[in-house]
Amino acid sequence: MQQITIYDTTLRDGAQAEELNLTTQDKIRIAQKLDDLGIHYIEGGWPGSNPTDKKFFDAVRSCTFKNAKLAAFGSTHMAKFTPEKDPNLAGLLEAETPVVTIFGKTWDIHATIALGVPLERNLELIANSVAYLKARVDEVIFDAEHFFDGYKRNPEYAMKALNAALEAGADRLVLCDTNGGSLTSEIGEAVRAVREKLPEARLGVHAHNDSELAVANSLEAVRLGAVQVQGTINGYGERCGNANLCSVIPNLELKMGFTVIGRDNLAKLQPISNFVSEIANLRPFMRQPFVGASAFAHKGGIHVSAILKDARTYEHIPPETVGNERRVLLSDQAGKSNILFKAHELGYKLEKDDPTVDRLLKELKIKESMGYEYSVADASFELVLRQTLGQPLHYFHFRNFFVVDAKREEDPEPMSEATVIVDVKGQQEHTAATGLGPVNALDQALRKGLERFYPGLKEMRLLDFKVRVLSGAVRDTGGTASFVRVLVESGDKTDHWTTMGVSHNIIEASWQAVVDAINYKLFKDEMAAAE
Incomplete structure (x- = not known):
């Protein structure tokens, strides 16, 4: 050649x-x-x-x-x-x-x-x-x-x-x-x-x-x-x-x-694409052919059903050839094949005729119509999956939160304070904290109430926080009363995960995402301890 x-x-x-x-x-x-x-x-x-x-x-x-x-x-x-x-x-x-x-x-x-x-x-x-x-x-x-x-x-x-x-x-x-x-x-x-x-x-x-x-x-x-x-x-x-x-x-x-760089080196393409983006401090282009995150992402149920039988039906090359990977997305266009693929990927053995699959698909479609986007929040999807399977997580029980934001004329920045009440292992924890904004204050107050019982939370860190205004969601009234979706990426020493929340109220959406992130961290730690 x-x-x-x-x-x-x-x-x-x-x-x-x-x-x-x-x-x-x-x-x-x-x-x-x-x-x-x-x-x-x-x-x-x-x-x-x-x-x-x-x-x-x-x-x-x-x-x-x-x-x-x-x-x-x-x-x-x-x-x-x-x-x-x-x-x-x-x-x-x-x-x-x-x-x-x-x-x-x-x-x-x-x-x-x-x-x-x-x-x-x-x-x-x-x-x-x-x-x-x-x-x-x-x-x-x-x-x-x-x-x-x-x-x-x-x-x-x-x-x-x-x-x-x-x-x-x-x-x-x-x-x-x-x-x-x-x-x-x-x-x-x-x-x-x-x-x-x-x-x-x-x-x-x-x-x-x-x-x-x-x-x-x-x-x-x-x-x-x-x-x-x-x-x-x-x-x-x-x-x-x-x-x-x-x-x-x-x-x-x-x-x-x-012959160009050799077939073996092709698998380095996706990593170097991301490396250069990171060094340049530019967001990678998701829909970039071959190396983008969406290059081998499948959303339609018919597509997913086909690739599970033979990936050549909707993929022009095997994704690993260029260092990429196949992804199956969960959305209101998802079918049973999407659910089965994601569940198996997470280690849950479900069959196509399992009634859980129908219940989960129905739940996902309802949530998606409200603005939830599980294709970008795998951790929140796994929590929903466990809930549907009758395996909810019970690390703490929410009772109440109260958030105050105040700013006086002479203050350079607003003051944020949050109070949280949760039940943890038979005890009621009533904590308060200040923070750099209401979400940070809520996060600090919740951690204060939980870290005594779950010390592993001390190694968990917020890596990214995104807010998007949604249009077209159910009951969307538009303008400042629109639904918002909050995505929170969290990480610890070994892993990182994404969770989300949706609400008219940005504080409530953030709270949902933060609670999911903490629950997922505690679930991970529990699974690691059981191994």
Whole structure:
């Protein structure tokens, strides 16, 4: 099978995405993960453009890469300098990378308008820069900026620009859809023409996603002869982003029969997708193909029934191939198969004709119509399941809570105080606590009443708290009287779990979620002690 190399530009082009900021240490950690994934080239940045990229190239010299070659990125030399005097080329060489990638103008209007030089002078800039660098580094890659737009407007000149780089010694010519506006058919036409005119050239492709075709355009270029794809993890990049390598790689390897990073490394795709999202402090895109949390999530009862018989009925590849997992969601569209799958997943042995399944399905549909969403709160679902099975949890009994919020003119923040009364093991606990907001005060007061009986609660922590206003729920009156759903993610030393509550009253919804979280923690501890 033919080898297709992957050139990752997450650290440079990806870092130009809105809301994405990477420190030097962030970039080094990502680079090490990319190397472990089997990526062939890692573009570290433009050493002459900003202090962060220069620091990265200084710091990365102490790192060892087992798979990837590190590349520095920059432009052709400025028209007013010779290559020997150009500060940009000097910065590229100072980075001391085995690979240097430079971009040059291949669209005639960019030469005459953006650079302000005659067309022939632009060809000289390309040739002189490539030749100068090739004499000093192992490998030079030429990024033909705006090639596809240039080819549509002036194909003869675009080809001349490519030929100038090739004759000067460029190891690879990368055809760039810089504006991201080319259709796949246009990509194909241009790649065919380049293959015909420059058959000896080794081609790459660099696609942007402004028409949501970056992945498709990259695959088409490879199909027609390109041997390298440039892109980013999760498709991060300027404007609408770059070709998403988390989709490009498995499509090439699994669907088109090329060797890319190797089948064994494909299972690392989902973990590295989440890793880069976490480092970038960006929420992962749930519906991202292959690696998103929803990529193999099934909600419709008919779908679930089918995948339990043969997963190929509604999955284009086995999820574990790319490090993902199958998920079955519980909702008002769920059927018995969803209930059985989730119950078996949690260790409860139910059969399809068990009356419990019908009762639970009915209960879930009623709750979902009120705004409960059990597909995102597995812990709350298990508590409902136990209740339906006649196995409710009785760690404490709620009697009363009372919450006071007050703020005076001179107070910078409101004061919150909560009082809670619960029965625990035959004793009534009446506790009070203040907190940073009413929910925190309630949580503190409830814990104060329970921790004496259940010391394991001291290791439980709130990890996340989300509130969503619901529309369309039963008895929804809209506006500030709408139902709200509260999701609470909690964790301890070994696990984390999500619970929820729904009510017109945000305090009541929060209370439900917190009580479920505590009950689930106590249930977990009880099961662990029994083993």
